[in-house]
Amino acid sequence: MATMSQPQHFMDTSGELDAVWIHKEPYSHRPHFSKLNKNIKVDVCVIGAGISGISTAYELVSRGLKVAMIEAREVLSGETGRTSGHLSSALDASYVDIAKKHGKDAAKNAASSHQWALKHVGEVSKQLGIECEYKIIPDYEISQYEKSDPKHEDDMKEIQEDLKMAKELGLAVSYKPDYAIKGWDGKVDQRDVGIYEEQATFHPTMYLVGLLKWLAKQPNFECYTCTRMLNIEEKGLLTTKEVQVSTLDGNTITCNDAVEATCIPLQKLSIVAQMEYFRTYCIAIRIPRGSYEDCLINDQADPYHYIRFTGCDDKDDYLVIGGGDHKVGQEEENGRFAELESWVRERYTQAGSADYKWSGQVNDSVDLMHFIGLNQGKSHTYVITGDTGHGLTMGVLAGKLVADEIQGVENPWGSAYNPKRLPPLSSIPSMIAHDVQINMQYKRFAQSDIPDIESLAIGEGGVLNPKTKKPLAVYKDDQGKVHQFSALCPHLQGVVCWNKTEKSWDCPIHGSRFSKDGVQIMGPSKAGLSPADESGEAAQQQAMKA
Numbered sequence: 067m068a069t070m071s072q073p074q075h076f077m078d079t080s081g082e083l084d085a086v087w088i089h090k091e092p093y094s095h096r097p098h099f100s101k102l103n104k105n106i107k108v109d110v111c112v113i114g115a116g117i118s119g120i121s122t123a124y125e126l127v128s129r130g131l132k133v134a135m136i137e138a139r140e141v142l143s144g145e146t147g148r149t150s151g152h153l154s155s156a157l158d159a160s161y162v163d164i165a166k167k168h169g170k171d172a173a174k175n176a177a178s179s180h181q182w183a184l185k186h187v188g189e190v191s192k193q194l195g196i197e198c199e200y201k202i203i204p205d206y207e208i209s210q211y212e213k214s215d216p217k218h219e220d221d222m223k224e225i226q227e228d229l230k231m232a233k234e235l236g237l238a239v240s241y242k243p244d245y246a247i248k249g250w251d252g253k254v255d256q257r258d259v260g261i262y263e264e265q266a267t268f269h270p271t272m273y274l275v276g277l278l279k280w281l282a283k284q285p286n287f288e289c290y291t292c293t294r295m296l297n298i299e300e301k302g303l304l305t306t307k308e309v310q311v312s313t314l315d316g317n318t319i320t321c322n323d324a325v326e327a328t329c330i331p332l333q334k335l336s337i338v339a340q341m342e343y344f345r346t347y348c349i350a351i352r353i354p355r356g357s358y359e360d361c362l363i364n365d366q367a368d369p370y371h372y373i374r375f376t377g378c379d380d381k382d383d384y385l386v387i388g389g390g391d392h393k394v395g396q397e398e399e400n401g402r403f404a405e406l407e408s409w410v411r412e413r414y415t416q417a418g419s420a421d422y423k424w425s426g427q428v429n430d431s432v433d434l435m436h437f438i439g440l441n442q443g444k445s446h447t448y449v450i451t452g453d454t455g456h457g458l459t460m461g462v463l464a465g466k467l468v469a470d471e472i473q474g475v476e477n478p479w480g481s482a483y484n485p486k487r488l489p490p491l492s493s494i495p496s497m498i499a500h501d502v503q504i505n506m507q508y509k510r511f512a513q514s515d516i517p518d519i520e521s522l523a524i525g526e527g528g529v530l531n532p533k534t535k536k537p538l539a540v541y542k543d544d545q546g547k548v549h550q551f552s553a554l555c556p557h558l559q560g561v562v563c564w565n566k567t568e569k570s571w572d573c574p575i576h577g578s579r580f581s582k583d584g585v586q587i588m589g590p591s592k593a594g595l596s597p598a599d600e601s602g603e604a605a606q607q608q609a610m611k612a
Contacts, residue, residue: 073609076581081568086350116146119327121465148426153184158455196276210367249358343577352418395574510561
């Protein structure tokens with residue numbers, strides 16, 4: 067029988083399953099802040115307490131600005147706590163492709179900004195005395211094919227082309243034919259590696275908890291959790307005089323500038339429509355300490371596999387294997403973990419028990435570059451989004467870039483990541499195809515996941531479409547009690563899908579997600595799913611108790 071977590075679990079994280087990071091840094095170790103219960107006035111309001119929001123707050127507070135950070139749930143409850151934890155300038159989008167779309171200067175800014183970010187984490191952790199397992203390691207890019215396969219050589223040629231471009235952009239790279247990675251002792255032979263030197267890994271939540279503890283001691287910083295942003299409004303007749311951030315509970319934060327660090331901006335379209343939304347999967351498997359080379363590994367498959375390592379105990383470490391990406395709400399989640407576990411055991415034969423399995427969300431910019439800076443149509447409201455598989459380094463570099471722009475400091479990265487940029491002509495066909503594919507998801511208005519409520523298994527959910535009424539999102543808890551909500555995403559009225567892996571409701575249109583109790587856990591939707599019966603309303607209220 068499936069066992070579901072308590073409703074409040076989704077206030078700490080964005081899924082039913084827990085990521086490996088709680089092994090050393092459990093939810094109970096994270097700083098707790100109170101709920102906003104009054105109107106306040108600050109220099110900058112930061113919305114979102116993940117790596118983007120915390121990094122931005124750190125930069126601004128360090129420069130003497132008065133900052134208030136608000137979070138709809140608890141700190142680090144979003145995708146930052148569900149990452150694979152790599153810090154890399156070996157971007158998912160090849161530098162060759164970035165240069166083709168945006169020019170070599172933009173590609174150079176992408177390379178230098180991510181390299182700055184991964185080094186900055188090490189500098190800050192050292193300066194503040196934060197123990198977060200930070201270490202410099204190489205990143206190995208490998209073929210998806212075995213060395214005996216003719217396609218292996220084609221893969222390696224593409225890798226070498228990107229290495230050549232990366233070197234021209236100023237990154238330290240090299241190529242080692244026939245290189246065998248220590249610990250990869252299985253029969254699958256994928257030797258040959260492209261190497262990005264001076265990459266890094268760390269324990270993301272340990273680092274950010276350290277930053278939060280430092281911030282909490284500063285007189286010009288305040289943080290409020292369980293405080294959901296409802297609206298951002300720039301006030302003034304001809305020019306913006308002030309920005310007002312209103313909350314669901316009716317309080318107002320008046321500020322000079324606001325920063326949406328909410329993973330996805332809480333708005334209707336514009337840059338929201340310029341991204342694709344994917345689920346990605348991870349497993350943490352025990353591996354004997356000292357039996358492997360500590361590194362990052364990425365193959366060229368689509369979706370690709372990625373490996374990194376993190377601490378476990380005195381005997382073992384964890385090998386984190388990730389991949390299995392698919393568009394949010396558009397494919398079954400079943401089988402993803404099994405494929406990843408099989409893949410890694412064929413290559414690392416000393417792999418032991420799989421202690422943690424979880425999934426996260428990746429938001430890919432269609433034109434391959436992040437969106438960091440003033441939001442479209444705004445003069446004092448900033449956004450940070452479009453992680454494109456590198457949300458950790460994006461969040462860190464965004465902190466500096468946004469702080470610079472707020473203070474009027476020129477930053478060479480600004481033009482590359484400007485949210486107001488026009489998409490390159492080469493991206494137009496893919497954007498049109500993306501829009502068409504998204505609109506096809508409205509077909510769910512004519513579909514029903516379950517024939518009736520009685521057929522729903524305990525611990526599961528599904529959409530019931532009664533034809534004569536609006537579709538309902540129904541789940542049955544461990545006691546067999548039924549809870550019903552509207553199945554219509556408040557963002558653009560897409561019909562949500564039940565995520566069996568994370569026990570959540572996921573929208574296939576623009577990636578909004580909701581807990582099993584209908585609580586919003588991922589934008590662009592601002593609100594949760596409306597309860598459709600008394601038990602649904604009671605469960606939702608219990609989940610949101612601060």
